[in-house]
Amino acid sequence: MSTEPKTLFEKVWEQHVVVEPKGEPTVLYIDLQLLHEVTSPQAFEGLRLAGRKVRRTDRCIATVDHNVPTTIEGRLHIVDQIAATQIATLRKNCAEFGIELYDVDSREQGIVHVIGPELGITKPGMTIVCGDSHTSTHGAFGALAFGIGTSEVEHVLATQTLPQSTPKTFRISVEGELPKGVTAKDIILAIIGQIGTDGATGCVVEYAGSAIRALSMEGRMTICNMSIEAGARAGLVAVDETTIEYLRGRAGVPAGDDFEEATARWRSFITDDDAVFDQTVTISAADLVPFVTWGTNPAQVVSLDGVVPNPADFADPDVASTTERSLTYMGLTAGTRIKEIPVDVVFIGSCTNSRIEDLRAAAAVARGHRVAASVRALVVPGSHRVKSQAESEGLDQVFLEAGFEWREPGCSMCLGMNPDQLSPGQRSASTSNRNFEGRQGRGGRTHLVSPVVAAATAILGRFATPDEVSS
Amino acid sequence: MKAVHVIEGRAVPLERADVDTDQIIPSDWLKRVERTGFGRGLFSEWRDDPTFVLNDAQFAGATVLVAGPRFGTGSSREHAVWALMDYGFETVIAPSFGDIFRNNSSKQGLVIAQLSVRDVEELVALIHEDPSRLVVVDVESLQVEVPEAGWLRSFILDPMTRERLLNGWDDIGLTLIHEGEITSFESTSHAPTLTGLFDDAGHVLTR
Numbered sequence: 113m114s115t116e117p118k119t120l121f122e123k124v125w126e127q128h129v130v131v132e133p134k135g136e137p138t139v140l141y142i143d144l145q146l147l148h149e150v151t152s153p154q155a156f157e158g159l160r161l162a163g164r165k166v167r168r169t170d171r172c173i174a175t176v177d178h179n180v181p182t183t184i185e186g187r188l189h190i191v192d193q194i195a196a197t198q199i200a201t202l203r204k205n206c207a208e209f210g211i212e213l214y215d216v217d218s219r220e221q222g223i224v225h226v227i228g229p230e231l232g233i234t235k236p237g238m239t240i241v242c243g244d245s246h247t248s249t250h251g252a253f254g255a256l257a258f259g260i261g262t263s264e265v266e267h268v269l270a271t272q273t274l275p276q277s278t279p280k281t282f283r284i285s286v287e288g289e290l291p292k293g294v295t296a297k298d299i300i301l302a303i304i305g306q307i308g309t310d311g312a313t314g315c316v317v318e319y320a321g322s323a324i325r326a327l328s329m330e331g332r333m334t335i336c337n338m339s340i341e342a343g344a345r346a347g348l349v350a351v352d353e354t355t356i357e358y359l360r361g362r363a364g365v366p367a368g369d370d371f372e373e374a375t376a377r378w379r380s381f382i383t384d385d386d387a388v389f390d391q392t393v394t395i396s397a398a399d400l401v402p403f404v405t406w407g408t409n410p411a412q413v414v415s416l417d418g419v420v421p422n423p424a425d426f427a428d429p430d431v432a433s434t435t436e437r438s439l440t441y442m443g444l445t446a447g448t449r450i451k452e453i454p455v456d457v458v459f460i461g462s463c464t465n466s467r468i469e470d471l472r473a474a475a476a477v478a479r480g481h482r483v484a485a486s487v488r489a490l491v492v493p494g495s496h497r498v499k500s501q502a503e504s505e506g507l508d509q510v511f512l513e514a515g516f517e518w519r520e521p522g523c524s525m526c527l528g529m530n531p532d533q534l535s536p537g538q539r540s541a542s543t544s545n546r547n548f549e550g551r552q553g554r555g556g557r558t559h560l561v562s563p564v565v566a567a568a569t570a571i572l573g574r575f576a577t578p579d580e581v582s583s
Numbered sequence: 584m585k586a587v588h589v590i591e592g593r594a595v596p597l598e599r600a601d602v603d604t605d606q607i608i609p610s611d612w613l614k615r616v617e618r619t620g621f622g623r624g625l626f627s628e629w630r631d632d633p634t635f636v637l638n639d640a641q642f643a644g645a646t647v648l649v650a651g652p653r654f655g656t657g658s659s660r661e662h663a664v665w666a667l668m669d670y671g672f673e674t675v676i677a678p679s680f681g682d683i684f685r686n687n688s689s690k691q692g693l694v695i696a697q698l699s700v701r702d703v704e705e706l707v708a709l710i711h712e713d714p715s716r717l718v719v720v721d722v723e724s725l726q727v728e729v730p731e732a733g734w735l736r737s738f739i740l741d742p743m744t745r746e747r748l749l750n751g752w753d754d755i756g757l758t759l760i761h762e763g764e765i766t767s768f769e770s771t772s773h774a775p776t777l778t779g780l781f782d783d784a785g786h787v788l789t790r
Contacts, residue, residue, distance in 0.1 A: 151659065549606060
């Protein structure tokens with residue numbers, strides 16, 4: 113091993129190289145695979161057809177999140193037979209291949225990217241994959257975590273490795289102090305808005321700088337979660353005391369002397385001084401404001417105090433025509449003030465923003481207020497553990513008294529695969545990660561926002577910042 | 584995976600940028616447990632529009648899809664690749680692609696040919712001039728050609744993906760050549776497993 117300064121990414125990568133065949137991609141060892149009902153059935157079927165086994169059942173864990181209804185009644189009797197079959201198929205596959213499953217009725221069930229960290233299964237320095245592009249969430253712990261397709265899910269089940277070409281490294285530093293009311297979600301929306309949906313293609317991004325250091329693990333997860341929206345393979349944050357304190361006492365984390373021993377190793381998962389990145393960008397935290405997306409890709413962001421952009425303002429004809437098309441789909445007129453746009457639905461949830469801190473922040477805004485009569489508002493905790501924690505703090509009552517629906521854990525309205533969907537033409541303020549056409553239901557119009565903006569918007573019935581909601 | 588050498592067929596110009604995988608195959612289709620039959624769901628939200636290019640009879644039976652920049656961004660769903668192939672596409676030509684989509688394509692034998700924005704614009708113009716023109720994508724020589732118009736461009740494909748396409752190699756089989764190395768890596772790895780995390784009922788043990 114050389115003593116050259118290394119990036120966090122390089123350290124994790126090097127420790128997982130099984131073999132580097134000449135002229136071929138590196139065979140990279142995968143410490144953990146997370147599985148869910150949507151992207152796994154064809155992978156298990158592939159194993160069956162080839163007569164292959166799961167190589168390491170002790171490195172796989174499964175749960176159901178994408179399809180599951182988020183009402184108790186809905187979960188008892190899943191009406192959508194195709195969804196019910198997919199869930200039953202995961203159950204059957206996990207039993208057949210010997211993989212632990214957090215089923216619909218398990219107290220550990222939840223969104224796959226929420227339960228990994230909260231159970232302490234996600235740890236620094238690991239390689240983690242899942243058939244879901246938001247796997248980058250786990251990078252907040254200094255783990256190399258990335259989304260894969262179903263063929264790769266099968267590959268990891270069979271070999272516990274993946275052939276990988278070496279990505280490029282990209283450091284995004286956010287320096288300084290965030291203004292009041294500006295959150296981790298606004299940081300990542302600002303980054304995507306600045307570098308674009310392909311700004312980090314082929315790269316593993318490390319988020320660094322004093323504003324990232326100051327964030328909680330929940331905030332760091334929100335940022336790493338949306339790395340893919342800038343095209344990145346993965347997002348990372350270096351290990352520090354915040355990481356270690358989050359992990360202390362969690363189920364999957366060693367206790368006592370073993371914990372101290374583990375932390376000594378975890379602390380090495382940082383980027384060395386003078387390590388070189390292929391690309392760097394620095395953003396000033398003090399310049400950030402609450403953001404909202406106005407269009408149909410996550411780079412189309414604007415300040416809450418801004419206006420809907422005008423296609424004519426873009427010199428590039430391609431950008432102008434994309435803008436035009438987005439505005440048509442979104443049913444918006446150029447020049448309209450964002451804060452004058454009414455919404456029909458508010459969704460607080462998803463692997464981006466459904467953790468306890470997100471719910472606390474939203475509840476603090478909603479407390480003592482009423483959701484506008486014209487708005488349907490849902491709060492969907494990311495997991496049963498988040499839900500229980502929130503209930504023990506009385507957050508469910510805050511939301512219910514304000515007129516929000518309080519739901520069972522799952523992906524819910526993030527992606528239109530379960531009963532929680534927008535109707536055609538409905539407009540949402542959503543704490544999720546994608547505003548693509550039809551993402552939350554056919555014809556639905558999605559605006560991405562932070563949990564506090566979502567809560568304020570629910571109360572005022574139009575896009576709003578928390579300071580507009582009197583306390 | 585079937586070996587792919589040369590793709591020769593008519594092309595459809597999609598002329599849209601930022602076609603994410605939610606557009607290629609909407610999530611409603613992802614509930615299926617099969618690998619086949621996704622062609623009906625391809626671009627399904629757009630196909631209701633009679634003016635959508637795939638509904639134009641002169642492009643029926645095309646095997647080459649020509650798209651704008653950032654094709655296949657977003658969700659990791661391999662269903663996007665299955666849908667394109669089930670519909671009949673054998674290759675996608677565009678100025679840039681989402682990483683996971685590109686990976687997924689290589690596993691299924693959908694050929695990803697990346698050309699510059701300008702080259703794609705030229706190709707689209709050639710197709711509009713005469714939609715019956717044949718477009719040739721050659722994995723051997725890494726070239727896109729419109730023979731009738733004397734138009735020829737090279738594209739880059741990583742050497743391993745090219746080899747795998749040309750030979751139709753199974754990725755898992757290739758990796759298992761290194762099974763000895765995997766086993767020896769495992770014997771020295773300190774990475775934690777999930778052993779001891781659960782009680783007999785499958786619940787996570789609390790510490």
